[in-house]
Amino acid sequence: MEKQHFFLLLLCLAIVVIHSANAQVPAVFILGDSTADTGTNNFLNDSSTPKANFPPYGIDFPHSRPTGRFSNGLNSADFLTKLLGFKRSPVPYFVIEKNTKFIKRPSFRGANFASGGSGILDITGQQMLGLPFFGYGNNASDAGKNVVTLSEQIEQFSWVCSNLTAIKGAADAETFLSKSLFFFSVGSNDLFGYYYSKSGVSREQFLSSLGQTYENHLRNIIKLGARKIGIFGIPPVGCCPSQRFFNQSGGCLEELNSLAVDFQGTINSMMGNLSSEYKDLKYSIGNAYAMTINVINNPRLFGFRESKSACCGNGAFNGGGICDSSAKLCPKRQHYLFWDMFHPTKAASKLAASTLFYGDSRFAAPINVKQLAEA
């Protein structure tokens, strides 16, 4: 090889390396439930707050540290942030609230507001008390600050916004936010809440009001400056080990899955409508249902061995008891799709994040998160 060519090749490699080490968006703001919570609920004191800050949660996290993530290691929000080029996940909002200097730092890269147990509806965190396996305490009169609702998460984001504006000035803050990625992973708990409340509301009415409420949240965040939105749809929640547990034949609970499928349609329609109203809005919708059902049906194709039972838990499918130090724990965690009776393993979360990031239109539409970041 000629010297010059060799030099050019090196230069190209160097550019590729530098480029991939740099984040593609200035910041990431993460909202939602336990699938994206990186420690929010550690800051809540209510006895009924869903928590995951004890072993064996975090067993595959550096130093086997339980962090509050509902996973044996990192979750999808963490992996997605890594794929976007960040070294680590943005800190929980409560860390920033305690020290607003965080926002002043040039290294400010966003915040995570997601809170385990929350839903699209404000009542969802409260309503779950008393439902099978939801209340980690079952005392409805305790239902004070058990979760940070999505409404409250957006209110917290508005504080970050006003701090950003005070620091950067209105124009720079607006640019910063319009280029940042907003990632929503929420909705499963609303479906559980509806299904188990056996309310008289028809499924059509319920899905439509759930969609309407989601749309209001999105309008609020758009008003605050968001222009790049990633939405993770609802996975086949009827196939969670906690739900198979209730099916004598061991199958998934069909009605829960069907609600998830129908709500994906609602999300598609809602985002289509919002983007025709806000011309500069860009978005990517992850079809968590399609991704997950694919793995459930063909676990080996994706490097898994077990897609029905949880790694950590008790009872049938390890779906009948919570994951704690006295639960049964599987030996090979990387072989499992489910870590506990509701949540994916680190391996499954990594697969979900990369499918959202690189996936084709079956899994991420109209564009994937990589394209959204570059848009």
Ligand SMILES: *[C@@H]1O[C@H](CO)[C@@H](O)[C@H](O)[C@H]1NC(C)=O
């Ligand atoms: C939780 O308790 C700590 C210590 O007592 C307190 O500082 C914090 O404000 C409480 N958090 C909430 C949300 O009440």
Ligand SMILES: *[C@@H]1O[C@H](CO)[C@@H](O)[C@H](O)[C@H]1NC(C)=O
């Ligand atoms: C529920 O909580 C309230 C207030 O903390 C307490 O007075 C009551 O005894 C509790 N009820 C049960 C059934 O534990």
Ligand SMILES: *[C@@H]1O[C@H](CO)[C@@H](O)[C@H](O)[C@H]1NC(C)=O
């Ligand atoms: C910054 O946010 C905090 C809450 O996190 C709030 O109390 C404070 O008023 C905000 N500052 C500005 C300038 O908006």
Ligand SMILES: *[C@@H]1O[C@H](CO)[C@@H](O)[C@H](O)[C@H]1NC(C)=O
């Ligand atoms: C239970 O699983 C079977 C498949 O094994 C399915 O046909 C049935 O509809 C499921 N029951 C419910 C209540 O979803």
Ligand SMILES: *[C@@H]1O[C@H](CO)[C@@H](O)[C@H](O)[C@H]1NC(C)=O
């Ligand atoms: C989107 O707009 C169409 C036409 O106005 C409407 O029929 C549909 O219900 C809207 N979708 C949602 C989810 O609101």
